Amino acid sequence: MAGPPRSCHQRSRVARGAPQTLGGVYLSAFSAGNGAVRAILADRDALPSIRGVVILDGIHTGYLPDRRVLADSGQLDPANLQSLRRFAERAVRGEVRMLVTHSEVFPGTFASTTETANWLLHELALSREAVLAWGPNGMQQTSMIRAGGFTLMGFAGNSAPDHLDHLHALPTWLGRVVAPGQRDAHPPR
Numbered sequence: 001m002a003g004p005p006r007s008c009h010q011r012s013r014v015a016r017g018a019p020q021t022l023g024g025v026y027l028s029a030f031s032a033g034n035g036a037v038r039a040i041l042a043d044r045d046a047l048p049s050i051r052g053v054v055i056l057d058g059i060h061t062g063y064l065p066d067r068r069v070l071a072d073s074g075q076l077d078p079a080n081l082q083s084l085r086r087f088a089e090r091a092v093r094g095e096v097r098m099l100v101t102h103s104e105v106f107p108g109t110f111a112s113t114t115e116t117a118n119w120l121l122h123e124l125a126l127s128r129e130a131v132l133a134w135g136p137n138g139m140q141q142t143s144m145i146r147a148g149g150f151t152l153m154g155f156a157g158n159s160a161p162d163h164l165d166h167l168h169a170l171p172t173w174l175g176r177v178v179a180p181g182q183r184d185a186h187p188p189r
Contacts, residue, residue, distance in 0.1 A: 024051030052097035091150035
């Protein structure tokens with residue numbers, strides 16, 4: 001998203017044509033689509049209407065210095081992660097809902113979703129627990145943490161099909177964030 005986010009303007013245009021009052025906004029992103037969600041979450045005017053966020057195998061950022069992986073003394077570039085961190089803090093406090101999934105895909109030229117998930121958990125002072133469970137579409141869950149309205153789930157797999165499984169399971173993930181009273185339990189098979 002280039003330029004200032006237009007989320008508030010777009011929401012007001014939708015509201016003018018709606019027969020009823022609009023409820024909260026729920027955002028979802030898969031893979032590189034997280035950039036749009038990050039930009040919307042950085043828009044302070046949009047934040048009050050956002051009730052939940054689903055990020056599917058898609059918290060991305062670069063390395064510092066550029067392309068130097070963590071194993072070679074690189075660091076994650078935290079600049080792109082701040083709006084997600086702030087929203088995750090609100091989710092931990094139970095003010096909003098947030099679900100993050102990640103695979104084990106290692107791109108090499110930018111941070112993996114496992115690395116960014118670990119960074120986020122460190123910032124939130126949370127630790128994941130090891131899990132071995134079946135997820136939607138035959139996905140194999142390997143870790144999980146729940147705190148307040150925040151859930152982070154790790155899954156096995158380092159191939160393109162494993163990455164796409166997260167997107168194909170979008171209806172399951174949305175149901176866990178949007179449905180009132182829905183517990184963030186292990187996803188069904």
